[in-house]
Amino acid sequence: MHQPLRLTIDASALQSNWRWLQERAGVPAGAAVKANGYGLGARDALDALYDAGCRTFFVSTYAEATALGDVPEDSSVVVLHGPGPDDVQAALNSQARPVLNSPDQVARWKEIAPDRACDVMIDTGINRLGLRPEQSELLAGLSIDTLHSHLACGDENCPLNVMQLERFRAVVGAISAKRYALANSAGICLGRDYSFDLVRPGLSIYGGVPRAEAEGQIGQVARIEAQIVQRRTIHAGESCGYGATFTADEDTQAAILNIGYADGYLRGFSSRGMAFAGEITLPVIGRVSMDLIAVGCDAAPDLKEGDWVELDYALPDAAHQSGLSQYELLTTLGSRFARRWV
Numbered sequence: 001m002h003q004p005l006r007l008t009i010d011a012s013a014l015q016s017n018w019r020w021l022q023e024r025a026g027v028p029a030g031a032a033v034k035a036n037g038y039g040l041g042a043r044d045a046l047d048a049l050y051d052a053g054c055r056t057f058f059v060s061t062y063a064e065a066t067a068l069g070d071v072p073e074d075s076s077v078v079v080l081h082g083p084g085p086d087d088v089q090a091a092l093n094s095q096a097r098p099v100l101n102s103p104d105q106v107a108r109w110k111e112i113a114p115d116r117a118c119d120v121m122i123d124t125g126i127n128r129l130g131l132r133p134e135q136s137e138l139l140a141g142l143s144i145d146t147l148h149s150h151l152a153c154g155d156e157n158c159p160l161n162v163m164q165l166e167r168f169r170a171v172v173g174a175i176s177a178k179r180y181a182l183a184n185s186a187g188i189c190l191g192r193d194y195s196f197d198l199v200r201p202g203l204s205i206y207g208g209v210p211r212a213e214a215e216g217q218i219g220q221v222a223r224i225e226a227q228i229v230q231r232r233t234i235h236a237g238e239s240c241g242y243g244a245t246f247t248a249d250e251d252t253q254a255a256i257l258n259i260g261y262a263d264g265y266l267r268g269f270s271s272r273g274m275a276f277a278g279e280i281t282l283p284v285i286g287r288v289s290m291d292l293i294a295v296g297c298d299a300a301p302d303l304k305e306g307d308w309v310e311l312d313y314a315l316p317d318a319a320h321q322s323g324l325s326q327y328e329l330l331t332t333l334g335s336r337f338a339r340r341w342v
């Protein structure tokens, strides 16, 4: 069935973003493919990143690990949320390595698979998941592959970054593991002090720019386009859309596009989003509806019903327009897009 909106995912941009991150880090890079590959397709992302050389893939849950299917033998899937009380069977059936985050998870792993390799999360300041450093004696006897910690504000210049780095260095000295990992995308930007043995980028692989250091280095991966349902003239003095938030000063040409907040094009783009017809920029006018938006198209006299218009979804720009985070922009994209990897 024809879909009047499409999401095009550029696999070579994804790969070159990942390569830039790995080069910048100077150590092997894994890839977060949780949340269905940040909304773009976890399995397709995994395959493209494997071809680029990535061998470690991070998901949130065993359900996500299972959904990935079999992965090549020389690569591993790591489950960030670890084995919960309802994951015992899945964990035993899965090749994926858990991250043990709490005393409960450590005890559970020791009971069900004491000899199998695991990862461990140590909290150094985010207070989300992870053992406190002083709980490390619980880890005795485990076979730890990678010991992780996670930055709370890598995307900002915040004293907590250096504090977490120093705490993690102390952890590295105190707990033995095959490898140590601290940095997400933003952490990679902070510099090689944060690299340790492995980095865990997510956002920037998919086109996100968390810090100035990545500007100009990270390419757009996801592009969205919608088809025009109708072209119309809004007469001077008339409004357009719910709430009548836009009123035309003069006669204004508008194209009504087949996309709305049900597709993840959220209301923050109302009168702030941009679209492109080739080189011509078209402003979103009025409020985003569930299934439709209007863009002003005085500058594009030839645009007509059935033509495709690209929305400005370069993540830093779209975040600025909408007030949403770059993470939200990716992960809220809806299910009505025809998805194409190119």
Ligand SMILES: *Cc1c(COP(=O)(O)O)cnc(C)c1O
Binding pocket: 032, 034, 080, 150, 183, 184, 185, 186, 200, 201, 202, 203, 204
């Ligand atoms: C999601 C996640 C990442 C990836 O973070 P980005 O900010 O998307 O690069 C890395 N590590 C952990 C523990 C995560 O939960």
